[in-house]
Amino acid sequence: xxxxxxxxxxxxxxxxxxxxxxxxxxxxxxxxxxxxxxxxxxxxxxxxxxxxxxxxxxxxxxxxxxxxxxxxxxxxxxxxxxxxxxxxxxxxxxxxxxxxxxxxxxxxxxxxxxxxxxxxxxxxxxxxxxxxxxxxxxxxxxxxxx
Numbered sequence: 775x776x777x778x779x780x781x782x783x784x785x786x787x788x789x790x791x792x793x794x795x796x797x798x799x800x801x802x803x804x805x806x807x808x809x810x811x812x813x814x815x816x817x818x819x820x821x822x823x824x825x826x827x828x829x830x831x832x833x834x835x836x837x838x839x840x841x842x843x844x845x846x847x848x849x850x851x852x853x854x855x856x857x858x859x860x861x862x863x864x865x866x867x868x869x870x871x872x873x874x875x876x877x878x879x880x881x882x883x884x885x886x887x888x889x890x891x892x893x894x895x896x897x898x899x900x901x902x903x904x905x906x907x908x909x910x911x912x913x914x915x916x917x918x919x920x
Contacts, residue, residue, distance in 0.1 A: 781819045788885075790908025794865075795828050797912060801919050806831035806851035808864075808874075810841045831855055842870040845878030852878070863918070865911070869893040872900045885911055 798805060805828055809816045813834040820826035831854035833839070839846035845859075852859050864875035867887035875882040884901035885908055886894065898904040905911040 778815065778818055781815050782822045785819050785822070787823050787825070788908055790910075790912060792825070794908050794912055794915065795825055797916065798919075799828050803919065804831075804855045804857065805829045806833065806855050808833050808847035808851045808871075810835045810847070842868075843873035843877060845874050848875050848878040848880060852880075863915075866897075866901070869897050869900070872897055876900060883911055883914070 795805070807816060807820070807829050809832075811834055813832070816832055816834050817826060820829065820832070826832075831851045833847050833850045833854065835841060835847075839850060841847070848862070848864055849859060852862050855862075859879040862875075862878075862880040864871070864878075864880050864882050865885060866872045866875060866882055867885050868890050872882050872884050882901045883903045883905065884897045885904075886906045890897065903911075903914060905914070
């Protein structure tokens with residue numbers, strides 16, 4: 775209950791995430807979440823931030839899939855979105871997630887996260903694109919969808 779309360783009331787979207795989600799939904803891009811977190815916590819934080827309805831798929835560790843860096847979670851999201859893995863763009867902020875998306879054959883845009891500074895160089899090297907913030911990522915995603 776304490777963890778659920780934390781996810782509902784203290785975790786907010788990073789700067790630029792809402793703008794990115796609005797850009798993607800405006801351009802009819804189907805969206806999914808692939809998380810190693812529990813389904814309950816994933817839905818709690820998405821609903822608390824008012825973005826749950828923007829996602830057509832939310833896949834979590836509840837689905838008994840191999841966790842990241844195995845590609846299973848992202849492949850399941852792609853399946854639910856009826857998308858080929860090679861047509862998917864994954865946005866990640868942790869090395870295991872970047873590796874999982876690459877292992878799935880997907881394009882990976884990585885974004886800086888203050889909790890993963892020890893892995894930043896490897897994340898940069900592994901991802902197809904790296905940005906210091908979501909705001910800086912938006913212009914590169916706009917180029918992909920226009």
